[in-house]
Amino acid sequence: MRSFSLIDFVSLFTALRWTVALVVLALAFGAPLALGLALGRISRFAGLRWAMAACIQVIQSVPLLGLLFFFYFGMPMFLGIQVPAIIAVTVAYTLYTAAFLGEIWRGGLEAVKQAQWEAGACLGLSAWQQFRHIIAPQALRLSLPPTVGFLVQLIKGTSLASILGFVELARAGQVVSAATFQPLLTYALVAAIYFALCLPLTLWSRTLEARLDGSR
Amino acid sequence: MNFLPLWRYQNQLIDGAIVTLELTVISAVCGLLIGIAGAVALNGRITPLRWLVRGYIELFRNTPSLIQIFIVFFVLPNFGLKLPAFEAAAVALSLYFGAYSVEIIRSGLDSIPRSQVEAGACLGLSGWQVFRHIILPPALRNAYPAVTSQFVLLLLGTSLASQVAADELFHVAGFIESRTYRSFEVYAVICAVYFAMAMSFKALFAIIGVAAFRWPRRR
Numbered sequence: 001m002r003s004f005s006l007i008d009f010v011s012l013f014t015a016l017r018w019t020v021a022l023v024v025l026a027l028a029f030g031a032p033l034a035l036g037l038a039l040g041r042i043s044r045f046a047g048l049r050w051a052m053a054a055c056i057q058v059i060q061s062v063p064l065l066g067l068l069f070f071f072y073f074g075m076p077m078f079l080g081i082q083v084p085a086i087i088a089v090t091v092a093y094t095l096y097t098a099a100f101l102g103e104i105w106r107g108g109l110e111a112v113k114q115a116q117w118e119a120g121a122c123l124g125l126s127a128w129q130q131f132r133h134i135i136a137p138q139a140l141r142l143s144l145p146p147t148v149g150f151l152v153q154l155i156k157g158t159s160l161a162s163i164l165g166f167v168e169l170a171r172a173g174q175v176v177s178a179a180t181f182q183p184l185l186t187y188a189l190v191a192a193i194y195f196a197l198c199l200p201l202t203l204w205s206r207t208l209e210a211r212l213d214g215s216r
Numbered sequence: 217m218n219f220l221p222l223w224r225y226q227n228q229l230i231d232g233a234i235v236t237l238e239l240t241v242i243s244a245v246c247g248l249l250i251g252i253a254g255a256v257a258l259n260g261r262i263t264p265l266r267w268l269v270r271g272y273i274e275l276f277r278n279t280p281s282l283i284q285i286f287i288v289f290f291v292l293p294n295f296g297l298k299l300p301a302f303e304a305a306a307v308a309l310s311l312y313f314g315a316y317s318v319e320i321i322r323s324g325l326d327s328i329p330r331s332q333v334e335a336g337a338c339l340g341l342s343g344w345q346v347f348r349h350i351i352l353p354p355a356l357r358n359a360y361p362a363v364t365s366q367f368v369l370l371l372l373g374t375s376l377a378s379q380v381a382a383d384e385l386f387h388v389a390g391f392i393e394s395r396t397y398r399s400f401e402v403y404a405v406i407c408a409v410y411f412a413m414a415m416s417f418k419a420l421f422a423i424i425g426v427a428a429f430r431w432p433r434r435r
Contacts, residue, residue, distance in 0.1 A: 061414035063372040065386060066407040073400035077217065152278065159280035163379060170282055183290040191279045191287065198278035 004185055008176045012189060015172030022158040022168065025090045030097025037102030042109050052102075059099035065160050067092040072164055089161055096157065100150050108143030109135060145212065148205035152198045159194075169193060221396045222405055232388030233409055239306055239384055240371045246310035247370070248363075251317025258322050269318065276315035282376050284308040289380040305377035313370050320366065324359030325351065357429040364421040368414050375410070385409060
């Protein structure tokens with residue numbers, strides 16, 4: 001047992017880079033997939049719509065912790081080779097991000113009136129041009145507040161990677177708490193760091209929402 | 217892949233699922249009560265109380281549930297309040313659910329135009345009658361989808377209680393894993409059980425929604 005010192009502060013803050021890395025990885029792979037899911041959900045083909053809806057339902061009905069364990073133990077089994085834990089975890093966070101962002105973005109796309117697509121078609125734009133120049137900018141504006149809100153969920157969700165041994169913020173907190181026997185100070189500090197990361201995003205999301213409300 | 221060794225543990229799985237459901241329902245009920253109290257306080261005239269509720273909401277919505285469970289479980293004993301794992305998780309999850317419910321319930325109440333309340337008063341209804349017949353039904357209908365989806369997230373979130381060894385479903389998974397060494401199979405089964413529970417609740421809520429509120433509304 002030792003007292004809480006500067007070293008412990010430093011170790012908490014350096015552990016932050018894993019929190020950030022997991023968020024960046026989840027977004028980098030999850031966001032394109034989410035766009036695909038959202039487009040699939042509004043597609044003309046019923047089969048595709050159903051398949052995408054089923055994927056999203058499954059992922060949203062399983063705990064994130066379950067997803068993490070499923071891929072952590074399942075990836076080596078499916079592929080028949082050892083994969084680094086980071087890959088398994090990235091796959092889990094990617095699917096989690098894709099499912100939730102996909103639904104959010106679908107909501108944004110559906111909120112843009114059908115007539116706007118038709119107007120684009122009347123102007124002789126191709127389907128992609130309609131999406132790119134008419135629908136996407138409006139949908140983006142509408143779905144920005146919930147997207148930022150989801151980012152907060154994602155940041156909080158990375159704390160679960162601690163359970164698989166990633167030394168991110170939550171895990172560093174456990175380590176420091178065990179070493180110093182100061183759970184109060186340590187966990188208060190950990191919570192404060194998460195709070196400092198998430199609160200600005202929450203407030204930003206709320207401002208965006210208020211602005212959207214005013215402009216309609 | 218071999219699921220057979222897990223068959224012997226079906227009773228533990230069922231027990232774990234029951235504890236998960238208990239934890240979810242207890243936290244949801246307590247959380248909703250907190251949410252109603254908080255929404256009333258937010259609409260009230262006592263400014264310090266409003267600030268207090270605001271602070272509570274922001275604090276619990278912007279920190280991970282896992283850390284909140286750790287704090288209740290590991291930190292409260294320092295103040296002489298030692299809770300068993302299940303109770304600690306229930307307290308933490310109630311407060312977490314409560315923070316989200318305040319906003320949901322408040323926005324449900326806020327969605328009723330002021331003029332409707334005044335119209336009710338013009339008809340000679342008492343304050344309670346206005347609340348009961350004019351505000352409550354549409355407020356419930358507006359808040360219903362958000363409350364139910366938050367409930368399903370809570371059900372999935374109870375898995376975090378395993379980290380302080382509350383004997384719910386996910387903790388049972390760890391137990392079975394340690395006995396059988398069938399890590400992947402165990403977690404695949406556990407995921408399937410959560411999926412079945414979540415889908416059942418979604419279906420139930422959809423039926424209740426249609427029956428009670430004719431929801432989703434026809435346009």
